[in-house]
Amino acid sequence: MSETQEIACDYHEDQSFKGEKLIYPAASRNKEPILQVLKRFILCDNDQCDHEVPLFLEVASGSGQHLAHFAPHFPHVKFQPTEVDENLLGSISYYAQTCPTKNILPPKQVDICAKLSNYGFKENSIDYIYNANMITYGPYSKDGVITPESNVEFHASLKSRNPLWGIRDINDLVKLAEQNNLSLIDTVEMPANNKTLVWKKD
Numbered sequence: 001m002s003e004t005q006e007i008a009c010d011y012h013e014d015q016s017f018k019g020e021k022l023i024y025p026a027a028s029r030n031k032e033p034i035l036q037v038l039k040r041f042i043l044c045d046n047d048q049c050d051h052e053v054p055l056f057l058e059v060a061s062g063s064g065q066h067l068a069h070f071a072p073h074f075p076h077v078k079f080q081p082t083e084v085d086e087n088l089l090g091s092i093s094y095y096a097q098t099c100p101t102k103n104i105l106p107p108k109q110v111d112i113c114a115k116l117s118n119y120g121f122k123e124n125s126i127d128y129i130y131n132a133n134m135i136t137y138g139p140y141s142k143d144g145v146i147t148p149e150s151n152v153e154f155h156a157s158l159k160s161r162n163p164l165w166g167i168r169d170i171n172d173l174v175k176l177a178e179q180n181n182l183s184l185i186d187t188v189e190m191p192a193n194n195k196t197l198v199w200k201k202d
């Protein structure tokens with residue numbers, strides 16, 4: 001990379017940069033609490049995994065900060081960042097290349113609405129799939145009730161931008177997961193009225 005700039009930006013700003021090291025304030029705040037959850041669920045003993053070197057795939061890596069924070073804590077795991085927005089691949093690459101434990105692969109451009117096999121991932125090749133602030137970590141409603149008021153407003157603002165967006169209800173996600181052989185095994189309360197949902201393949 002010829003030039004590295006540190007650019008702080010929020011999620012909803014225009015991100016028409018290439019090749020810079022991006023810093024999302026939200027990712028800076030939540031990376032440590034999320035790491036503490038991962039430490040409970042990532043196996044230390046590779047014998048229990050399907051693969052000698054377990055593969056951890058991140059959906060929607062954004063700036064790339066999260067894996068940069070997690071990877072040094074799990075040197076026995078290989079991390080694969082992915083992101084649909086090609087403008088973000090430069091920042092993700094920067095974090096991958098500068099990771100001291102060298103266990104972050106170059107990012108792949110992946111639209112998670114498509115099949116992972118379209119991107120060369122073989123069936124049962126991935127041991128862990130992680131996502132933050134697109135669906136699996138973030139605010140949720142339960143039994144149709146959104147709390148607190150700030151999340152009600154966030155839901156309304158998402159809906160006004162795109163009727164398909166919005167805070168998801170955990171019950172709906174459980175139903176969808178069941179259709180895909182996934183079970184919700186834990187719901188972890190996180191700072192700032194967020195939750196981490198932990199799913200396991202049946």
Ligand SMILES: C[S@@+](CC[C@H](N)C(=O)[O-])C[C@H]1O[C@@H](n2cnc3c(N)ncnc32)[C@H](O)[C@@H]1O
Nearest residue numbers: 011027060061062084085111112113132133134
């Ligand atoms: C709020 S950001 C979260 C980024 C990062 N996970 C974090 O927590 O800092 C949401 C990200 O989802 C990505 N995204 C949106 N739709 C996607 C899709 N269909 N497939 C993959 N990524 C997607 C966006 O490009 C954006 O980088």
